[in-house]
Amino acid sequence: MTGRISYMGTKHDLADRVAQVIADCRPGRLLDAFAGMGAVAEAHAGKRQVWTNDVQHFAYLAGRCRFTDPIGPMPASKMRKLATPVYRQNMACLREQNRIAWKAAVKLPAAVTFDEFDHLYQKISAQEINRKDAYGCFTGIYANTYFSLTQCAEIDSIRCALDALRGRGEVTPAQFDWGLLALGHAALRLANTTGHFAQYLRPSAKNLKRVTHQFGRSIFDQWLASLGSLLPSGTPDWRRDNLASRSDCDSLLRTIRQSGDVGVVYCDPPYTDDQYSRFYHIWETLVLYDYPVVTGVGLYRPDRFTTDFSLRSKVADAFKALVEEVASTGADLVLSYPSNGLLHDVGLSPLEVLKGTYSKAELVTEIQHSHSTMGASKGQATAAVAECIYLARA
Ligand SMILES: C[S@@+](CC[C@H](N)C(=O)[O-])C[C@H]1O[C@@H](n2cnc3c(N)ncnc32)[C@H](O)[C@@H]1O
Structure with a gap:
């Protein structure tokens, strides 16, 4: 059991190689x-202190729980016992x-023909x-789309229970966070989608089996299963000295001074012209x-965040600014970027940009990687590309 979450762009399969490159960098x-779901931070458990940053609330939540909480989640059995009364009350309401609508929603997963469905x-x-x-935020917005009506009610009722338990001091703020992280994990697993939140599946005769299967699953049960499966990374001592933040990298880097302890x-x-926030909006609403x-x-x-790294007209300037800002902190820079990333489309290579600021810059390795194409908005869900790892040192 790894206790991790995988999502769009996660680099779990590259993280050990990236960690090897980072091992030779400045202390x-x-x-x-x-950081997204923090694959590279995770590969540094016990090796270096880490600081995860991402602009999205849910990614920040994941970083906070998995890398900075010394204790870890409440046992699922205890959470079930504590949460059930408030959960049931909100469900009943x-x-x-x-x-x-509820009567029809309960019958929906058992529909055999599309007409019946x-x-x-x-x-x-x-x-x-x-x-x-x-509590009815999800029920009012997403019923019959990303989730069934009853699944939305389950999400709302779990959220209601978590808020109540935190308010009464029966769960700590960190246990609340783990509960919410597990709810996001459960929502991703059970959503009526192809595996991400950019769009939901419109029911048709062709996908009937898949939609009814997803609509028939219990969010409450999956929530507890997720709570039991998610784990903090590394040791409590390692996590105690880690940091997590939610910031646009631009603003964050400007606040880091040379005197800070960041070595790398x-x-x-982002590497395509699909804005990442399309993939996070449900999670953002959950948080x-x-x-x-x-x-x-x-x-x-x-209020979806847009980043210049995903805008053809701005990606070159965004890269130049990023490299200059990292260099101004005095830290080494390790960059992952695919061979078909948007920057290449506008005629620039990451190596050229790195060399414009750093005295030593190199392409360390190219790894064949099955890359997400951002939710099949361009046709296929994944594509084989070379993921390039660059190193720049002062
Ligand atoms: C390619 S993914 C990173 C995946 C990560 N390495 C992992 O293993 O999960 C890019 C991440 O950058 C975040 N992001 C996009 N623009 C950003 C910005 N301007 N500042 C900070 N984070 C940003 C996105 O929310 C997304 O999680």
Whole structure:
């Protein structure tokens, strides 16, 4: 059991090689500036102190739990016992207010033909969803899309239970965080998608089996299974001195001075023109729980972060600024970037950019890697490319 989370762009299969390169760098803390789920930070457990940073709330939550919490999650059996009363109360409140839709949603996973499924599905869609006096953010926004109506109610009711337990001091803030992280993990596993949150599957005769299978799974059970499977990385002593932050890398790097303890910065920036926030919006809503007004077919939040690394017109300047900012901290820079990344499309190579600022820069290795193409928005879900690892030293 590894206790890790894998998501778009995670570098679990490259992390040991990156760690070998980092081993020869300046002593000092490793700043994983675009940490995502923290594969490279994890490969440094017990070797170097780490600092994970990502602009997304959920990635920050993952970094905080897995790399900085000395204690770890509450046992799932204890959480089940504590959470169940509030969970059931919120579930009942949502069920009572949405009886017609709820009845249809319960039958949905058992539908055998598409006509049968569609009849129930349309019935649910036609109902106005009520959530008076209940936690109902997901029920009101995502029912019948990324999750079934009852699954949304489960997510809301777990979130309600976590908030109540934290409010009463029955779980610590860190145990709350682990509970939320596990809920995000469960949501990813059970979502009606192809494995990411950029879009949900529109039910059809062709995908009926898959949709009914996903809609039929219990978020509550998966939540507890996830809570039991997620683990902190490394030892408590190692985690105690690690850091985690949520910041745009640009602003973060400007706050780091030469006198700081960062010896090496690892950068794994976005590499396509698909904005990463498309893949995080559901997780962001789970963390923020702010009842956003969503739009478009993907039901996106209004405040999605956009990064210049994913904009053709700005990627070159974003890279130059990143390299200059890292260099100004006095740290070594290790960069991962695929051979078909957006920067190459605009006629620049990462090595040229590194050499523009650092006196020593090299392409250390190229590794064949099955890369995410950002959710098949370009056709295939993965593509074999060379992932290049660069090293720049002052
Ligand atoms: C390629 S992924 C990193 C994956 C990571 N190495 C892992 O193993 O999980 C890029 C990450 O950069 C984050 N990101 C995008 N733009 C950013 C910015 N300007 N500052 C900080 N993080 C950013 C995204 O949220 C995403 O998690």
